[in-house]
Amino acid sequence: MSRVQKKKVAVVQCAGGCRRQTEVGRPAGNGYQTEGSGPAGNGCQTEGSGPAENGCQQILETKADAVSCEYGCLGGGSCVAACRLHAVYINARGAAEVDPEKCAGCGLCAKACPRNLIRITSVEYNIYPACVSEDAGAQTRKNCDTGCIACGICVRNCPMAAISIENNHAVIDEEKCIACGMCAVKCPRGAIRDYNGIFTVREAQVGS
Structure with a gap:
């Protein structure tokens, strides 16, 4: 088969x-x-x-x-x-x-x-980090208005413990991720994306 x-x-x-x-x-x-x-x-x-x-x-x-x-x-x-x-x-x-x-x-x-x-x-893995910058958060803020600043909000809101912060940016374990979209919704910088467009990305807060 x-x-x-x-x-x-x-x-x-x-x-x-x-x-x-x-x-x-x-x-x-x-x-x-x-x-x-x-x-x-x-x-x-x-x-x-x-x-x-x-x-x-x-x-x-x-x-x-x-x-x-x-x-x-x-x-x-x-x-x-x-x-x-x-x-x-x-x-x-x-x-x-x-x-x-x-x-x-x-x-x-x-x-x-x-x-x-x-x-x-x-x-099936439609949720993904849209930033791999290894710069510290303060430098990322200067360089980019959507970059990951390693704040850890995504880590704390993931119900499957599928996200970690490595080299100053979010990393998603696809084997654990259930694509609930909570990380994409909660990220204040819009640095985690859903390419299906189902979950809300907080574009309004970009640059804040």
Whole structure:
């Protein structure tokens, strides 16, 4: 009897919001558009518009339009260019985001990410930390308005003891997680996400 293959999807472990090292008042990047209608602060474009495959690597090498967080998404669109299904785009916060309905979990975007921020997981594990910064909380606050500050609220609210703080950011044990969404609801920084959009992320408190 053949085993049922569970659908795989890619998730990006960065929610965006990292401050960019560009001049105040000058649009960053090359003027591409994000998922929304306005110009993006990261200078990339969304599905179907063709960002450069080496966009992120170029940012790393030239330091142009670099983000202040050394662990954050560069927003250069290398993953967007790598995806053959147009499932990856750069969101309005300047970070890569995956449409789980289009994603086939092939892993091409993960291979294209120079910071290894994209991982492939099963659809049943829809709750995931969207920050892997190892900076202390105070520094993360300076760098980003959605980064994990290791406050431990998610740890205290998880009914399955599935969350721990490691290297200054939340880590979820997928074997213990029941996807109740309590951590995503309680996180004051919106650093834990539900890619199905079922649970409320406290966007209103971002930046507080």
